[in-house]
Amino acid sequence: MIDGAMLIGAEARQADKRFTSVDPSTGKTLTPDFSSAGPDAVDAAAALAAEAFPTYAATDPETRAAFLEAITDEILALGDELILRAMQESGLPRARLEGERGRTVGQLKLFANVVRQGDWLDATIDPAMPDRQPLPRPDLRRMNVALGPVAVFGASNFPLAFSVAGGDTASALAAGCPVVVKGHPAHPGTGELVARAIAKAVEKAGLPAGVFSYLPGETNELGGAIVRDPRIKAVGFTGSRGGGMALMKIAAERDEPIPVYAEMSAINPVVIMPHALEARGAALAPAYVQSLTMGAGQFCTNPGLVLAIAGPALDAFVEAAGQALTESAPTTMLTPGIHASFEKGVEALASHAAVTTVARGKVGEGVNQAVGALFRTDAEAFLADRALGHEVFGSSSIVVACRDFAELKKVIASLEGQLTATLQIDAEDEADAKGLIPVLADRVGRILVNGWPTGVEVAPAMVHGGPFPATSDGRTTSVGTGAIYRFLRPVSLQNLPASLLPEAVSDANPWGIARRLDGKREASPR
Numbered sequence: 001m002i003d004g005a006m007l008i009g010a011e012a013r014q015a016d017k018r019f020t021s022v023d024p025s026t027g028k029t030l031t032p033d034f035s036s037a038g039p040d041a042v043d044a045a046a047a048l049a050a051e052a053f054p055t056y057a058a059t060d061p062e063t064r065a066a067f068l069e070a071i072t073d074e075i076l077a078l079g080d081e082l083i084l085r086a087m088q089e090s091g092l093p094r095a096r097l098e099g100e101r102g103r104t105v106g107q108l109k110l111f112a113n114v115v116r117q118g119d120w121l122d123a124t125i126d127p128a129m130p131d132r133q134p135l136p137r138p139d140l141r142r143m144n145v146a147l148g149p150v151a152v153f154g155a156s157n158f159p160l161a162f163s164v165a166g167g168d169t170a171s172a173l174a175a176g177c178p179v180v181v182k183g184h185p186a187h188p189g190t191g192e193l194v195a196r197a198i199a200k201a202v203e204k205a206g207l208p209a210g211v212f213s214y215l216p217g218e219t220n221e222l223g224g225a226i227v228r229d230p231r232i233k234a235v236g237f238t239g240s241r242g243g244g245m246a247l248m249k250i251a252a253e254r255d256e257p258i259p260v261y262a263e264m265s266a267i268n269p270v271v272i273m274p275h276a277l278e279a280r281g282a283a284l285a286p287a288y289v290q291s292l293t294m295g296a297g298q299f300c301t302n303p304g305l306v307l308a309i310a311g312p313a314l315d316a317f318v319e320a321a322g323q324a325l326t327e328s329a330p331t332t333m334l335t336p337g338i339h340a341s342f343e344k345g346v347e348a349l350a351s352h353a354a355v356t357t358v359a360r361g362k363v364g365e366g367v368n369q370a371v372g373a374l375f376r377t378d379a380e381a382f383l384a385d386r387a388l389g390h391e392v393f394g395s396s397s398i399v400v401a402c403r404d405f406a407e408l409k410k411v412i413a414s415l416e417g418q419l420t421a422t423l424q425i426d427a428e429d430e431a432d433a434k435g436l437i438p439v440l441a442d443r444v445g446r447i448l449v450n451g452w453p454t455g456v457e458v459a460p461a462m463v464h465g466g467p468f469p470a471t472s473d474g475r476t477t478s479v480g481t482g483a484i485y486r487f488l489r490p491v492s493l494q495n496l497p498a499s500l501l502p503e504a505v506s507d508a509n510p511w512g513i514a515r516r517l518d519g520k521r522e523a524s525p526r
């Protein structure tokens, strides 16, 4: 049921102030209208989260894992109502949203297994050495503990997998942190359905209601108030650079500053190495255009920049890519605002004196349609104007022709931090590519070879992060099991008697987790 409520723990409340959502494919307002959460709601949700924190953080792995799995059951029980509402609110097609629901549920299940397995606790025991000379060593035991209530900002471009029950929520809950979600105003009905599913799972698991709250709204004030609240101890965010930076500033200016894990903008360079370009440049073009235009290009992993050495092979690639893009269909974008900023970004490139428009996609009839755009410039112009390297969120990409390999390296070194870098290589390119790996690793969170950057695998070895401004903190990831560490901190326990030791580091090891004993990894009891 969608009735426009916010959820303060288990309680569904209506706010007087309301907002509506729009079907981006028609521009028409959808029903019902939604609560726009105000300061009272923020206060109540944060108070409940703080109250729930000690109990929730102390849950044993099995209880917490079963809770994460219960959320998946409740999301799946929403059935087609969830998919239909998400289609209406986002303009995304059914297959994409069904896939996203699968990813959402898969992520929660993956974190349930992570919680059970226990490596995230990083339990480490350095037994006492009473006879050590010249000084005895104390008994030291270290483990990770949850940070406290976490604010999660749902992303517009993944209404399921990066939103109310998305990766940030799953990893924070797995870490033992209650979550207060700031719902994205682009998909409030979808958000409410998922929020109600999580609240049901909280109740069924017998957990304190404050483990999860959902605050929908369409004002910067709401997001700011959540981050300012002293009971919130960390923030997960996916969205614009402006939004992420604003929240980082608020978090840094609190009496108690807190970490903000913001995933913001990227243009994801693709380097086509000379032999690959020569041998199969034209053949690469359709796959590149597919990655560029998929989902109207509304991925932070979108390939927005192609680098290669100028010459006939690059010309052939650009021509083939232009041809493929010309045939690409217009696609509905997520919101009128995102569409407007896409058009503005494309217009700025199209009117730039040093940039050539190679091709545009097919023009559509409806509203908020993304028409793909492919541009070309040279390295000198790209290096001279940093604006050419700014993200245009949507299916827009620029090919930069470099004089030689040295200039190509210079362009890479000039780039801001990125989520990904892609290398297209043939065997003969490997020697040169090897020299590029450290240069790229300095700039990006993930390097991939002979693939395309869109489509992030949710796996233990995944890094969906990267140096600023790709993210606010390049030491971590927002996708994959590593995401849990954003919401943990280590605590060392010195000379505690057995009766005071938490299970994770007690001699009996009742949770059966793998630990490090006296500097050595213990065999996993599982």
Ligand SMILES: NC(=O)C1=CN([C@@H]2O[C@H](COP(=O)(O)OP(=O)(O)OC[C@H]3O[C@@H](n4cnc5c(N)ncnc54)[C@H](OP(=O)(O)O)[C@@H]3O)[C@@H](O)[C@H]2O)C=CC1
Residues within 6 Å of the ligand: 153, 154, 155, 156, 157, 182, 183, 184, 185, 217, 218, 219, 220, 221, 222, 223, 224, 238, 239, 240, 241, 242, 243, 244, 246, 247, 263, 264, 265, 266, 299, 300, 337, 338, 341, 342, 393
């Ligand atoms: N890196 C990525 O993956 C993504 C990047 N984007 C980029 O963001 C642009 C806009 O998309 P959108 O999804 O609306 O992203 P925004 O960053 O504008 O908004 C995301 C969330 O952050 C909140 N927010 C934004 N600015 C502030 C602020 N100053 N203070 C407090 N809260 C804030 C919004 O709340 P409210 O609206 O209520 O103020 C919303 O809930 C796109 O055109 C694209 O450039 C978008 C999606 C993903």
Ligand SMILES: O=C(O)CCC(=O)C(=O)O
Residues within 6 Å of the ligand: 155, 157, 158, 162, 238, 298, 299, 300, 301, 453, 454, 455, 456, 464
């Ligand atoms: O490509 C993906 O699967 C994820 C991309 C992403 O994180 C984003 O667009 O926000």
